[in-house]
Amino acid sequence: MTAFSAATLYPAELLELMESGKGIRVIDVRTPGEFDTVHIPGAYNVPLDLLREHRDEFCAHLDEDVVLMCRSGRRAVQAEEDLRAAGLINVHLLDGGMLGWEGEGLPVNRGASRWDLERQVRLVAGSIVFGSVLASVAVPKLKWLAAGIGGGLTFAALSNTCAMGMVLSKLPYNRSASCDAQSVVARLVAAKTVSAERN
Known part of the structure; x- marks a missing residue:
């Protein structure tokens, strides 16, 4: 009841x-x-x-x-x-x-x-985007990695899901308890x- x-x-x-x-x-x-x-x-x-x-x-x-x-x-x-x-x-x-x-x-x-999971997602996504944009000076195709992460984050916001968050939640850091x-x-x-x- x-x-x-x-x-x-x-x-x-x-x-x-x-x-x-x-x-x-x-x-x-x-x-x-x-x-x-x-x-x-x-x-x-x-x-x-x-x-x-x-x-x-x-x-x-x-x-x-x-x-x-x-x-x-x-x-x-x-x-x-x-x-x-x-x-x-x-x-x-x-x-x-x-x-x-x-x-x-x-x-x-x-x-x-x-760190909470959302903060971890921001760190990983931001690091990948930042690193791939910098590295694209030497390897131009790496800019597509940044675009892929950006697209993934856009999809995560629209669908209210987060594949990166699901992957990170399975790491030992988040599973220690x-x-x-x-x-x-x-x-x-x-x-x-x-x-x-x-x-």
């Missing part, structure tokens, strides 16, 4: 619902590295690619309200589309994502500092059991 009907929640609203003890599961779809750097206390880390790969398994254990979040909201929107397509209707989004939550000074758990479907499902089941015992 849905405890609230808003498709999007503001950070303060989510905090109030979490503190009220209502059955809410906050699912953070950022990479494990981003999650380890900073996350909302009590959130479950289910990276977007893992969520997509094990969508039906997760949906079977998400009978309470689910609030999806990422850094700023883009990946959470993709996760919402995937879960709704699988028939999950109790899905909501955190407005502004982790940036919005931190911007309001709400409680967080902090770990080792790492353990996050697998079985452990997340086990935590969801345990939380459901505790919640049922309280009621």
Whole structure:
């Protein structure tokens, strides 16, 4: 049963619902590295690619309200589309994502500092474009590499997807924390059991 009907929640609203003890599961779809750097206390880390790969398994254990979040909201929107397509209707989004939550000074758990995925994409894409333009003085055909990256970034913006981000998310730097479907499902089941015992 849905405890609230808003498709999007503001950070303060989510905090109030979490503190009220209502059955809410906050699912953070950022990479494990981003999650380890900073996350909302009590959130479950289910990276977007893992969520997509094990969508039906997760949906079977998400009978309470689910609030999806990422850094700023883009990946959470993709996760919402995937879960709704699988028939999950109790899905909501955190407005502004982790940036919005931190911007309001709400409680967080902090770990080792790492670059978020969007910053990594900007670094890699910018470096490739800059390097290929400089190198095109000696090898003129390298300018097409810069054009390809520019076209890829344009497509990423129009389609709200990012192939480079998906590739970077699989690097060891972003995968250092353990996050697998079985452990997340086990935590969801345990939380459901505790919640049922309280009621």
